[in-house]
Amino acid sequence: xxxxxxxxxxxxxxxxxxxxxxxxxxxxxxxxxxxxxxxxxxxxxxxxxxxxxxxxxxxxxxxxxxxxxxxxxxxxxxxxxxxxxxxxxxxxxxxxxxxxxxxxxxxxxxxxxxxxxxxxxxxxxxxxxxxxxxxxxxxxxxxxxxxxxxxxxxxxxxxxxxxxxxxxxxxxxxxxxxxxxxxxxxxxxxxxxxxxxxxxxxxxxxxxxxxxxxxxxxxxxxxxxxxxxxxxxxxxxxxxxxxxxxxxxxxxxxxxxxxxxxxxxxxxxxxxxxxxxxxxxxxxxxxxxxxxxxxxxxxxxxxxxxxxxxxxxxxxxxxxxxxxxxxxxxxxxxxxxxxxxxxxxxxxxxxxxxxxxxxxxxxxxxxxxxxxxxxxxxxxxxxxxxxxxxxxxxxxxxxxxxxxxxxxxxxxxxxxxxxxxxxxxxxxxxxxxxxxxxxxxxxxxxxxxxxxxxxxxxxxxxxxxxxxxxxxxxxxxxxxxxxxxxxxxxxxxxxxxxxxxxxxxxxxxxxxxxxxxxxxxxxxxxxxxxxxxxxxxxxxxxxxxxxxxxxxxxxxxxxxxxxxxxxxxxxxxxxxxxxxxxxxxxxxxxxxxxxxxxxxxxxxxxxxxxxxxxxxxxxxxxxxxxxxxxxxxxxxxxxxxxxxxxxxxxxxxxxxxxxxxxxxxxxxxxxxxxxxxxxxxxxxxxxxxxxxxxxxxxxxxxxxxxxxxxxxxxxxxxxxxxxxxxxxxxxxxxx
Numbered sequence: 196x197x198x199x200x201x202x203x204x205x206x207x208x209x210x211x212x213x214x215x216x217x218x219x220x221x222x223x224x225x226x227x228x229x230x231x232x233x234x235x236x237x238x239x240x241x242x243x244x245x246x247x248x249x250x251x252x253x254x255x256x257x258x259x260x261x262x263x264x265x266x267x268x269x270x271x272x273x274x275x276x277x278x279x280x281x282x283x284x285x286x287x288x289x290x291x292x293x294x295x296x297x298x299x300x301x302x303x304x305x306x307x308x309x310x311x312x313x314x315x316x317x318x319x320x321x322x323x324x325x326x327x328x329x330x331x332x333x334x335x336x337x338x339x340x341x342x343x344x345x346x347x348x349x350x351x352x353x354x355x356x357x358x359x360x361x362x363x364x365x366x367x368x369x370x371x372x373x374x375x376x377x378x379x380x381x382x383x384x385x386x387x388x389x390x391x392x393x394x395x396x397x398x399x400x401x402x403x404x405x406x407x408x409x410x411x412x413x414x415x416x417x418x419x420x421x422x423x424x425x426x427x428x429x430x431x432x433x434x435x436x437x438x439x440x441x442x443x444x445x446x447x448x449x450x451x452x453x454x455x456x457x458x459x460x461x462x463x464x465x466x467x468x469x470x471x472x473x474x475x476x477x478x479x480x481x482x483x484x485x486x487x488x489x490x491x492x493x494x495x496x497x498x499x500x501x502x503x504x505x506x507x508x509x510x511x512x513x514x515x516x517x518x519x520x521x522x523x524x525x526x527x528x529x530x531x532x533x534x535x536x537x538x539x540x541x542x543x544x545x546x547x548x549x550x551x552x553x554x555x556x557x558x559x560x561x562x563x564x565x566x567x568x569x570x571x572x573x574x575x576x577x578x579x580x581x582x583x584x585x586x587x588x589x590x591x592x593x594x595x596x597x598x599x600x601x602x603x604x605x606x607x608x609x610x611x612x613x614x615x616x617x618x619x620x621x622x623x624x625x626x627x628x629x630x631x632x633x634x635x636x637x638x639x640x641x642x643x644x645x646x647x648x649x650x651x652x653x654x655x656x657x658x659x660x661x662x663x664x665x666x667x668x669x670x671x672x673x674x675x676x677x678x679x680x681x682x683x684x685x686x687x688x689x690x691x692x693x694x695x696x697x698x699x700x701x702x703x704x705x706x707x708x709x710x711x712x713x714x715x716x717x718x719x720x721x722x723x724x725x726x727x728x729x730x731x732x733x734x735x736x737x738x739x740x741x742x743x744x745x746x747x748x749x750x751x752x753x754x755x756x757x758x759x760x761x762x763x764x765x766x767x768x769x770x771x772x773x774x775x776x777x778x779x780x781x782x783x784x785x786x787x788x789x790x791x792x793x794x795x796x797x798x799x800x801x802x803x804x805x806x807x808x809x810x811x812x813x814x815x816x817x818x819x820x821x822x823x824x825x826x827x828x829x830x831x832x833x834x835x836x837x838x839x840x841x842x843x844x845x846x847x848x849x850x851x852x853x854x855x856x857x858x859x860x861x862x863x864x865x866x867x868x869x870x871x872x873x874x875x876x877x878x879x880x881x882x883x884x885x886x887x888x889x890x891x892x893x894x895x896x897x898x899x900x901x902x903x904x905x906x907x908x909x910x911x912x913x914x915x916x917x918x919x920x921x922x923x924x925x926x927x928x929x930x
Contacts, residue, residue, distance in 0.1 A: 227332055229309070232316070234325040237262040238279050241325070250307065250332055252299050269297060269304070279326055282313045286323045289313040293333055303477075306375060307334040341373060350495075359503040363395035363496065370473070370492055371398060374485070378452070378474040380404075381460075381496060382419055388412060388467045391419060399474070403450040407443070412467070417443050418457035419470040426465060428458045428486070433478040454479045458489040460496045468500045522660060525553065529664055533671035540571060542675045543633075546643060546668040547572035554657045554664070555645035557623060559584055561598050562633070562641035568598060571641070580623055584646075587618040598642045601630045605639040607662060624648045629658050631665040635673050643668065698725055700733050702800040704922040706892035708900055712863070712915050720747040721861045721917035724755050726762075733798040734762045734771075737859040737919045738814065741789030750837075753778050754791055768797055769844050772810050772836070779837035791836045794859050798921065805851040805923040810844045812836050815862050817847075818881070820895065822854025824888045826881045851923035856895050858884060859921075863914035864899075867907050875906055892922040 227246035234241045240259045248257035251267050258266075264276050273296060282289050290312040297304050311330030315323045352362045367379035378398045382391035393408040410416060412423040421439055422429040431437045432454050434447045440455075447453075454475040460468040471493045473485065481489075529549045533542055543560045550558040551574040560572040568589045575581040589598035596616045601608050608630045613620035625646045633641035643665045647653040697705050707723055720740035727733055736758055740750045754775055761774040772795050779791060794817055796809030809817065813835025819827045829849050834842035851857060860880070867875045875883070883906070887898035896918060903916070 229311075229328070229330045229332065231263075231328040232325060233263060233279065233328065234316075236280075236283055238264065238276070238283070238326065240266060246332075247328075250298065250309075267298070269299075273297065278313060282315050282326050283323055286315045286317070288315060293337065304375075307332060308337045309333060350498075353499045353502050356502070356506055359499060360395060362499045364397055366492055366495060366499070367395045367397050370488065374473070374488065376475060378476075380419075380472040380474065381469060382407070382410075382423075382472070383469040383500065384412070384423065384460075384467045388423070391423060391470060394469060400450050403446060403452075406446050415439050415441075418455040419472050422457040422459045423467055423470050426459050426461060426467065428456065428489070430481060431455045431457075432480045435478070451476050453477050456481050456485065456489065458486075458493045460493050460500065462497060462501060468497055468504075471496055518656075525660070526663055526667065530667050530671070533668055534674070537675050539672055539675040542672050543641065543668065544572040546664070546672075547574040549664065550643070550645055550661070551575060554661055555653055556648045556650065557584060557625065557646035559644045559646075560633075560641060561589055561602075561644070563602060563639075568602070575623075583619050583622060589616070597628065597630045598644060601632050601642045602639045605632045605634055605637065607631045607658075609658060620646075624650075627653060629653060629661055631661050633665055633669045633672065635669060640669075641672075698727070698733075700725070700798070700800075700921075702803075702923065703733075703798065703805055704892040704924050706896040706918075706920045706922075708896055708916070708918040710863075710911075710916045712911065712913055720751070721863065721915040722751045722755065723859070723917055723919045724758065725919070726759055728766075728797070729763055730766070731799075734758065734796070735798060735859075735919065735921065736793060736795040737861065737917060738791055738793040739861045739915075739917075740791050743915075746789065750779070750782075750789060750791060753782055754793065754836075758795065762797075766797075768795055768808055768810050769846060771795060772812055772833075772844060773842075776812075776836040776840070776842060780840060790838050792862075793836055801850075803853070805921070807849040807851065807857060807921075809847050809849070811847065812842065812844065815860055815865055816877070817849075818858040818860075818884055819849055819851070820856045820858055820884050820888055822852070822888060822890075824885045826884045851921070853924045854888070854890050854922070856888075856892060856920050856922040858895070858899070859919040861915065861917045863916035864903055864918065866914060867903050867916070868910070869906055870908050870910065875903065879906065890922070890924060892920040895922060896920045 227249070229244065229247040229250050231243040231247045232241040233239065239262050242259060256266055263279070264271050270276055275296065278289050281287075290310075292310050293308050294311060296307050296309060298307055299305050309330045309332050311328065314327040314329065316325040316327055318324050348365070352365065363381045367381060370379045371377050378396070380396040380399055381394035383394040384391055390409050390411055391407075393404050396404050407417075407419075410420050412420050414421055414424055415438065416424070417439055418429045418431045429439070431439055434440045434444065434453055434455060440447060447455075452474050454477070455472055457470050457472040460471055462468060471489060473481075473489060532545055532549060536542060536545065543562065547558045547560045556576055557580060558574045559570060561568050562571050563569075570585055570588055573581045573584040575584055589596045594600070597608050597610060597614050610628045610630075612627060613625045614628060618625075623646065626649055627647040628644055629647075630642050630644045632639040633643060643661065645653060645657070645661055697707065705725060709721065709723075720743055721738070722740070723735075723737040725733060725735045736754075738751075738754060740747045740754075742750075757775045757778040758771060762771050765771050765774065772793065775791075775793070775795075790813075792814035793812040794809060794814045795812070796807055799806040809829070809831065810833055811817065811831040812833045816828045817831070819829060821827070829847035831845050831847035833844040836842065849857060865875055865877055865880050869875075883899060883902035887895050887902065889895040889898060899918065899920075
């Protein structure tokens with residue numbers, strides 16, 4: 196392999212790496228028995244097996260005929276020659292268990308452990324001639340025990356989700372303890388696998404860690420960059436001469452690094468997680484045990500990193516889900532708030548209040564009215580800021596005005612600086628803005644502007660929320676405007692079908708009441724009227740049209756207009772009602788064909804009392820409320836109108852004396868319901884009226900409506916309610 200990527204036994208890719216058992220065997224091998232014969236007081240090596248020579252370092256040391264102190268000089272300072280002297284001098288054996296010994300020349304030493312016995316050798320005369328050394332190297336066992344303990348500790352850290360930096364730092368220190376002279380570095384791959392970031396390197400200089408933080412992955416980018424690129428281990432035995440290190444040689448020289456063996460950290464599927472590097476301060480070739488150790492800990496690092504990524508992804512997912520829930524809750528609450536008030540202006544003012552401080556520090560809502568931009572609402576942290584913002588009005592046709600551009604294009608505009616229209620942006624500390632159109636069927640009718648400040652910057656998340664909020668506010672404002680227009684139209688049309696002013700009738704007091712069902716968005720079916728006749732009499736009527744809305748209004752107009760026209764030429768109430776019935780039957784089918792219930796009558800002032808002739812056509816029975824609280828019903832009967840050509844009618848006659856009242860109502864009152872579902876009905880009406888006697892029509896009517904409201908606990912019924920009260924008395928004119 197070129198450029199220092201040397202073929203080393205046991206080096207394989209992560210996709211074809213040996214089993215964990217093979218790596219452990221490579222690390223610790225088989226325990227070897229050592230044997231040596233030493234002669235004389237200088238302990239000259241007379242004979243030894245291969246395991247002994249391998250244990251002391253092999254090479255030039257693998258020879259006999261030299262004193263052991265000359266062959267392995269490091270034994271002297273560790274006390275082993277003294278032990279040999281003692282055995283030779285006393286003739287008594289000496290043994291030790293797990294004795295630690297450091298073997299090898301300076302810079303290439305290794306730590307080893309032995310169970311050994313020094314036995315004296317005797318001549319025929321029982322004199323000591325030398326020492327027999329018998330031993331078993333336990334280094335591998337000691338290292339296995341330490342490795343197992345350290346691996347267990349690392350796995351426990353991973354299992355309890357310890358911080359990744361803590362796990363990697365502990366792993367690096369463990370390897371440095373197991374292999375003295377090694378300096379470990381772990382680099383973590385970016386999500387795209389193109390750069391490596393610092394993970395752990397407890398023994399490397401800080402300047403070195405900072406310098407390689409963020410290096411790219413690629414061929415020839417040091418040991419780690421190349422290993423990450425190739426997805427296979429890269430062994431550089433001499434940094435000073437290897438081309439892979441051309442760009443980093445001076446840096447390595449400053450850090451006193453001479454060799455670097457890098458192993459990629461991969462998932463089982465081959466995805467790059469990082470690199471695991473073992474540095475040395477002298478040029479050095481790895482042994483199979485070094486490579487096995489690197490593979491084992493690269494797998495451990497992969498487990499820790501994948502666990503970290505999984506946990507990090509879980510935390511991110513939970514945070515994202517929480518943010519989504521919070522956004523959804525904000526939008527749901529905002530939608531509820533925006534739709535609570537069906538007033539166009541209040542809806543848009545609510546929009547401004549929702550944005551501060553949830554989305555921005557400052558907010559303005561502008562709308563187009565009569566070809567001009569009107570600042571309808573502002574919101575800010577302080578009243579002074581709100582007033583300052585409200586005083587600045589956008590210019591509808593100014594190309595430098597953000598609001599004007601958004602209104603013209605109906606697209607959102609985001610500015611990373613204050614608007615350029617000369618507003619009070621310096622005083623308000625504005626550093627940017629987002630202006631979102633409020634649209635109706637694709638046309639902008641207004642704009643929501645959020646202003647950023649140094650203390651409250653606007654991010655993409657807030658911009659997206661502002662867009663969604665503006666969309667919901669646009670719909671709410673459109674609904675509010677339609678509701679207002681519809682309610683105003685219904686009110687105006689209804690008012691045209693009712694009495695605009697109560698007439699002044701000599702000897703009579705008049706009061707009327709009308710309450711629409713629901714929200715008053717449609718013209719109701721209830722109506723009443725009072726008008727003078729040419730001979731000094733007065734006509735009155737109250738009725739209920741089947742249905743609601745435009746057709747009900749059309750039918751009401753037919754009844755009222757026919758009555759007013761015919762009553763002037765036909766003095767008989769019966770003929771007037773028949774004319775109304777004919778008009779209803781002859782109306783075009785497109786105008787509706789619903790029936791009508793009606794009470795129609797004539798009123799005459801007869802020297803101190805009122806004479807009344809009336810006809811009831813399928814309507815609620817009229818009531819006569821006497822001044823003493825007595826309630827009676829005049830005998831009248833007749834079919835409802837608009838169904839058959841010849842409905843039968845009876846004329847009822849009533850005399851009202853001072854304080855007496857004729858009470859005419861629609862069925863919305865008798866069918867009013869209590870919270871338990873029960874109806875007021877006719878009996879309840881009579882009982883309520885008995886408590887409502889009053890010398891004025893208005894007083895009587897107020898007492899009646901109060902009794903109905905008390906019965907229903909203030910709930911609005913499903914039908915319109917109307918009433919007409921005529922009270923005989925000395926007063927004249929409207930109450």
